[in-house]
Amino acid sequence: MxxxxxxxxxxxxxxxxxxxxxxxxxxxxxxxxxxxxxxxxxxxxxxxxxxxxxxxxxxxxxxxxxxxxxxxxxxxxxxxxxxxxxxxxxxxxxxxxxxxxxxxxxxxxxxxxxxxxxxxxxxxxxxxxxxxxxxxxxxxxxxxxxxxxxxxxxxxxxxxxxxxxxxxxxxxxxxxxxxxxxxxxxxxxxxxxxxxxxxxxxxxxxxxxxxxxxxxxxxxxxxxxxxxxxxxxxxxxxxxxxxxxxxxxxEDVDRPSLGAVQAHSVGRAARSTRASWPPDRSLSSEGLLRFLDRKRYAVLSTARPDGRPHAAMVAFCLREGVFWLPSVAGSARLRNLAAEPWATLVVSEGEGEEHVAVVVEGDALVHDEPGPLLDGFLRDAWKRKFGTDLTT
Known part of the structure; x- marks a missing residue:
């Protein structure tokens, strides 16, 4: 038929x-x-x-x-x-x-x-x-x-x-x-x-x-x-x-390795102690913004799978209009956000042996005034890491 x-x-x-x-x-x-x-x-x-x-x-x-x-x-x-x-x-x-x-x-x-x-x-x-x-x-x-x-x-x-x-x-x-x-x-x-x-x-x-x-x-x-x-x-x-x-x-490109990111994250977490962190009074969005400006870094955000904003964006560098993530455990991905406001990140979540690698993909937002976002990120990271509130 x-x-x-x-x-x-x-x-x-x-x-x-x-x-x-x-x-x-x-x-x-x-x-x-x-x-x-x-x-x-x-x-x-x-x-x-x-x-x-x-x-x-x-x-x-x-x-x-x-x-x-x-x-x-x-x-x-x-x-x-x-x-x-x-x-x-x-x-x-x-x-x-x-x-x-x-x-x-x-x-x-x-x-x-x-x-x-x-x-x-x-x-x-x-x-x-x-x-x-x-x-x-x-x-x-x-x-x-x-x-x-x-x-x-x-x-x-x-x-x-x-x-x-x-x-x-x-x-x-x-x-x-x-x-x-x-x-x-x-x-x-x-x-x-x-x-x-x-x-x-x-x-x-x-x-x-x-x-x-x-x-x-x-x-x-x-x-x-x-x-x-x-x-x-x-x-x-x-x-x-x-x-x-x-x-x-x-184009055939190397895919970010979740296993490599997870292993890298666990190793980094093992070396990350309270003593290795700067004094909490030096952790402020103002200080970070000065650093970002000096390095010509940009602040981006996208969303985790649970909907929370992701804050691994301080690693993005702005060079001639192209934002790029430096090679961190195989997670680098070129992206021209002027034409393509989209981000694919491989990041780690959790602490110690509970570290897991997560792929975060979504619309990427470049923040013109990232201070509040950075403050929130720093407070959240400090609380998760040390169980105390960050005082600035």
Missing amino acids: SVEDPFTGRAAWFADHYLRGRGRARLELVMDRLLPALPPPPAKVLDAGGGTGAFALPLARRGYVVTLLDRSGDWLEEARRCAAEEGLRVELIEGPAERALDLVGDGFDAVLAHTLLVYSEDPRRTLSALRSTARSGAVLSLLEKNRASLALRPGLTGEYDEALRVLDDPISAGRLEIPNRSRSMAELRSLLVASGWQPRDWTGIRLFSDGVPDDIDEASFASVLRLDRAIAAREPYRRVARLLHLLAVA
Whole structure:
């Protein structure tokens, strides 16, 4: 018994969608970020789930060697027709992204996965399959529907019941009327890391242009695009854009060793006695702030698994806008927080033999006025270590 392809019969409409209104906005906003991230042509690009060629064809025009992989023969036929009209060369392969290595081989310099995971039942498997096609250092462009914004469109267009529903349900259907799943930034990051991709920059796509009509005039379209470009990487707007555009790199990195961190922490705790600590009167946020300023360190916080703010952030050093954690028992992780306000730390919790290594991952906040946070951290650490209150 054959399973009907839900995409059959929709190809021509979707190809036209990218020529007008919010489809055109999506294409132009993504290309803004994609093109500077790609290696120069004639690099090899795999467009996985690329449908009718909305992104494959513009890249082929620029001289890229493009392979378009899609499970819908109907949509590939539309891509073939459009490519033939322009005399463009694009290799078209029918099949699922999960079989990418068998179908298209490896050695790609860049991989596009634009609104591909929304239809995937096993997104980690999908991303892992794409990773197997990419050479080391290849760029991944991932575009997905944003879980945090799902209620905005229906809520702003009077569909209040639908807006209420999707507050708690990640499944919705857009203009294609095919149910699909939105995901949070945290989910997407975790999926990328788990499948061999290292997240880099990300932007929000189509916040203000999500509601534009297909027949919007050129002047208004240019204005709304200027606005969406202005907020694409700006907090907090990018977090509630309709789509999330993540760039990642195919890169094998050493994972922080929880065992190494735990052993290091136990050894350090054994050497840490009351006599080895400075007098409590010298432990104040004022003194620490002077030290941080002299070292050009920055104060960051994220959250422990139990929700408490984490305070291992004084080890982060600010150098030319890049925050980095010095190598401490294998836990170093580069992060440019101006573009990527996210932290992954491997830290120790507890004292003595009760030390355990904990992975803390979440939004990282750079504190402009960290005094109160540091005071709280110092008091908490002193109390846990020595069982007495810190007096300053």
